[in-house]
Amino acid sequence: MVRSELANSGAAPKIPRPATLRESVFEAILELIIRGSLSPGQHLAESELAEMLGVSRQPVREALQMLSGEGWVDLRPGHGAFVHAPTVEEADQLLAVRTLLETESARLAAANATPDGVARLREVCARGLAAVQADDVESAVAANSELHALVTELSGNRVLSELASQVSRRVRWYHTPVARQRGHASWEEHTRLIDAIEAGDQGRAEQIMREHTEHTRRSYLEQRAEAPAEPAPMPQRRRRPRSLSAS
Amino acid sequence: MVRSELANSGAAPKIPRPATLRESVFEAILELIIRGSLSPGQHLAESELAEMLGVSRQPVREALQMLSGEGWVDLRPGHGAFVHAPTVEEADQLLAVRTLLETESARLAAANATPDGVARLREVCARGLAAVQADDVESAVAANSELHALVTELSGNRVLSELASQVSRRVRWYHTPVARQRGHASWEEHTRLIDAIEAGDQGRAEQIMREHTEHTRRSYLEQRAEAPAEPAPMPQRRRRPRSLSAS
């Protein structure tokens, strides 16, 4: 049977359709989480998601497990899946780990830098700067992720790179509002970082990356201290409001 | 229907039966991988595993995905699961990441040390030393894992702790032979580490842990340089030898 294009009904974002259904579902749900259509703590009923996306429960189950593996949802056996509700403490710890991983990545990238790698860094950096100047926050955030991922890749340690990417993806979830504030300053730091990498100066690259990520971390915490957190991350399990989309 | 105790036929290790079937299956397969009953690169047919463990394919599928999330098996869509075959390079990178994570853990543990935490460390350390003196390698390795896990836990950063544990579990896979060599020296380092943590000396704790893990890493690499690696990690997909157990 030809697959029915993941029924783009309602809030379900359309997707380019990767290899398997479970991957499509994975990305669809992740998109819903990142966009905020599914709020933290919300219960995700398999059958509901399945119906909404036009597939059976099986690929939904598998997608939820993939999401659980990356920390996006919590799986309580016998109770189902819940959108992960990160506490301030956890976010802080996550950002600390990110600093650790990316700092080491920067150091290694400086140690192993190639002209080609540096050129790629500069290209992404230019794109990011352009986005900031055009006030295009979304593109700027995307470029930021790309740049950091590239640095980890250039570290030459694939295990480190994958771990860092995974952590960074989660960080990105609550990163957008911060990016809005910092804009230019952040990209100026990026430029200095690339200079250090190009010069092969491990110590400086390390130092810049540490300050950079720590700066982001502080910004996040301050911002969150003002806006005193989400609407109580308690396990919501209402008698289904008949629609998943908003909440 | 009452579950039939995961048919302990053949090489399948018996298990205490956790909450769900997929977790049981997860642990059973993991055990088989760690013990070497399933060799790196080997193709894992779902139906075969299912039959062997006395369950249907569904929980096997889900267990395989969990294993894939932790890097134990590779999932090639449309082709199934293969026992992950780590190259020397990957193992080296993994050990490097482990050094990074555990070094930071040690520093934080020293910063946040409590008398209770230190007491727990000493207890595990004593057990490890006893095991080494009794020439009980398996217990020594287990105690070693436990000790390192405890250090990360005492760091106070749960994200870091989980990440480190995950990495360490994978390291442990090829750790046993190394442990055999180092024995005493390793536990002497542990003792000094605990002293540093107790004293709250972050720099020293960090330093000791770095040297300790780097030492392990070098030992592993030397050892693997001698015994020139596994029997060619190529995707084996033979016409099923009618039994999974050995190879």
Next chain:
DNA sequence: TCGCTGTATACTGTAGGCAGTCGACGACAA
């Protein structure tokens, strides 16, 4: 009015089965 118990409901966990697809092997042609 408050607490407990029984019942109904909805959801998860698991089983079994079907269809599509990938790879291997053998036959045929150059």
Next chain:
DNA sequence: TTGTCGTCGACTGCCTACAGTATACAGCGA
């Protein structure tokens, strides 16, 4: 002999269905 095509087998991906279980609500008794 070598390269190509067709057939066969096996396995994965997905779907449907059933059983078990936890939760919520209503009714009952104190």
